[in-house]
Amino acid sequence: MVIGYVEVLRDVTDLKSVTDELRRANAELKKLDQLKTDFMNIASHELRTPLTSIRGFTEFVADGMLGDLNGGQKEALSRVISNSDRLLRLIANMLDISKIRSGKLELKITELDLSHLIKETVTEMELLAQAKNISCIVDIPDGIVVAGDYDRIEQVFANLLSNAIKFTLEGGSVSVTATEQVDRDYVMILVSDTGLGIAPDDLEHIFEEFWQVEKGKGTGLGLMITADIVREHGGAIWATSEVGSGSTFWVKLPRGGAGVME
Ligand SMILES: Nc1ncnc2c1ncn2[C@@H]1O[C@H](COP(=O)(O)OP(=O)(O)O)[C@@H](O)[C@H]1O
Numbered sequence: 001m002v003i004g005y006v007e008v009l010r011d012v013t014d015l016k017s018v019t020d021e022l023r024r025a026n027a028e029l030k031k032l033d034q035l036k037t038d039f040m041n042i043a044s045h046e047l048r049t050p051l052t053s054i055r056g057f058t059e060f061v062a063d064g065m066l067g068d069l070n071g072g073q074k075e076a077l078s079r080v081i082s083n084s085d086r087l088l089r090l091i092a093n094m095l096d097i098s099k100i101r102s103g104k105l106e107l108k109i110t111e112l113d114l115s116h117l118i119k120e121t122v123t124e125m126e127l128l129a130q131a132k133n134i135s136c137i138v139d140i141p142d143g144i145v146v147a148g149d150y151d152r153i154e155q156v157f158a159n160l161l162s163n164a165i166k167f168t169l170e171g172g173s174v175s176v177t178a179t180e181q182v183d184r185d186y187v188m189i190l191v192s193d194t195g196l197g198i199a200p201d202d203l204e205h206i207f208e209e210f211w212q213v214e215k216g217k218g219t220g221l222g223l224m225i226t227a228d229i230v231r232e233h234g235g236a237i238w239a240t241s242e243v244g245s246g247s248t249f250w251v252k253l254p255r256g257g258a259g260v261m262e
């Protein structure tokens with residue numbers, strides 16, 4: 001009896017020390033996460049202002065406002081501009097993430113005409129697609145209404161479309177469709193491509209920050225922001241893919257008030 005009692009007491013003591021340890025580790029992690037968010041915030045703001053100025057003045061000179069330039073000078077300045085753009089995109093992504101993480105992403109929810117929004121987004125991406133001879137097909141029935149923040153939902157589809165175009169070879173195709181499947185509360189939108197595809201081992205990581213199958217020109221932040229925005233809307237996103245034949249990103253978004261526009 002007495003021995004059993006001691007045993008139990010020790011177990012409880014062990015459990016308590018493990019709990020304490022976990023609590024400490026958890027607090028430490030939270031502090032680190034906060035530090036990361038603060039860092040992203042400060043870095044983004046401190047970087048963006050001077051970089052915007054660098055880009056502005058470079059463009060001013062590149063446009064010949066301070067005198068004519070020779071070919072080599074123009075070429076050099078256009079590189080400064082395109083690299084500034086790349087950095088500005090990275091900073092914008094980091095700002096988005098810190099906003100989302102700190103719960104400061106404010107959504108202005110209105111009723112969005114899905115077909116209209118997707119067509120606008122595809123039009124913006126068309127130049128990218130044309131450069132690779134990729135055809136873009138949109139098949140969204142008229143009258144579907146989504147409850148969402150216009151700019152943020154557009155950002156979701158711009159990210160998915162730019163990926164679809166980026167990871168599809170010349171001559172391929174990209175499509176955006178909405179399933180006919182009837183659900184009172186949600187709309188399902190599919191962004192598909194005939195591109196490189198994603199291996200199963202990679203598929204489970206693609207929504208993580210900085211994850212890229214191949215370190216390339218992007219930042220590896222697009223899908224994470226995309227997923228965060230969708231989740232903030234009460235929706236869901238996932239991907240299916242087959243290496244060599246293409247990928248499909250499934251986006252589930254809440255319907256707007258009446259569901260379907262009359
Ligand atoms: N449509 C797609 N086809 C193939 N791979 C994709 C596709 N979309 C995303 N990926 C993979 O997921 C990674 C993460 O995507 P993302 O977060 O948008 O980062 P980025 O576009 O900056 O590389 C990409 O680098 C790529 O490896």
Ligand SMILES: [Mg+2]
Nearest residue numbers: 163218222223
């Ligand atoms: Mg991307």
